[in-house]
Amino acid sequence: MFNKIWPPSSMNFNFWPKNPPSYREANEEYAKCLRGVVDKLLMTLSLGLGLEGNVLKEAVGGDGVEYLLKINYYPPCPRPDLALGVVVHTDMSAITVLVPNEVPGLQVFRDEHWFDAKYTPNALIIHVGDQIEILSNGKYKSVLHRTTVNKEKVRMSWPVFCSPPGDRIIGPLPQLVSDDNKTKKYKDYQYCKINKLPQ
Numbered sequence: 524m525f526n527k528i529w530p531p532s533s534m535n536f537n538f539w540p541k542n543p544p545s546y547r548e549a550n551e552e553y554a555k556c557l558r559g560v561v562d563k564l565l566m567t568l569s570l571g572l573g574l575e576g577n578v579l580k581e582a583v584g585g586d587g588v589e590y591l592l593k594i595n596y597y598p599p600c601p602r603p604d605l606a607l608g609v610v611v612h613t614d615m616s617a618i619t620v621l622v623p624n625e626v627p628g629l630q631v632f633r634d635e636h637w638f639d640a641k642y643t644p645n646a647l648i649i650h651v652g653d654q655i656e657i658l659s660n661g662k663y664k665s666v667l668h669r670t671t672v673n674k675e676k677v678r679m680s681w682p683v684f685c686s687p688p689g690d691r692i693i694g695p696l697p698q699l700v701s702d703d704n705k706t707k708k709y710k711d712y713q714y715c716k717i718n719k720l721p722q
């Protein structure tokens with residue numbers, strides 16, 4: 524059992540600034556649309572494992588899936604060759620849905636190389652996160668990524684991390700494994716990841 528470090532008890536997730544009003548409205552609308560997108564993604568990923576379409580959604584908590592919006596702001600950097608915006612990592616979520624502005628910067632690692640994620644107007648960037656890698660028993664890999672910074676331009680991105688509720692126990696789907704497996708509450712996984720402890 525781990526001490527609870529996240530979220531801090533002072534943090535109220537129900538707080539949402541009143542101003543600017545259009546920002547709140549846009550986010551509420553976006554959140555509604557996002558649910559449909561995430562449901563479809565989870566269904567497609569389930570089918571890709573040869574399972575019923577609802578399996579992954581149920582495994583990550585059904586309608587209890589939590590959506591956390593983060594706003595990244597990367598100011599111009601005089602020495603982009605010496606700095607990163609976000610260090611190399613995988614997302615601990617199940618799935619991340621990200622909208623960037625038009626300034627490139629996201630890079631993904633594959634076959635021993637870093638690739639620039641091309642900016643495509645109106646496209647969503649989807650990351651498979653750690654929880655889908657675990658549930659799929661490694662059939663889907665959580666994507667290793669990082670961001671670079673730009674000498675002249677501000678880069679921004681709006682990732683939404685879609686994660687199981689903290690008390691949800693996550694392990695390889697029983698349909699995919701024959702023996703007893705390592706399972707863990709999502710909040711304990713978060714604790715280990717944030718504190719760089721072995722899982």
Ligand SMILES: O=C(O)CCC(=O)C(=O)O
Nearest residue numbers: 595609623629670680682
């Ligand atoms: O800014 C980006 O494109 C990616 C940000 C990111 O990886 C993160 O916030 O976890």
Ligand SMILES: [Fe+2]
Nearest residue numbers: 612613614668
């Ligand atoms: Fe990330």
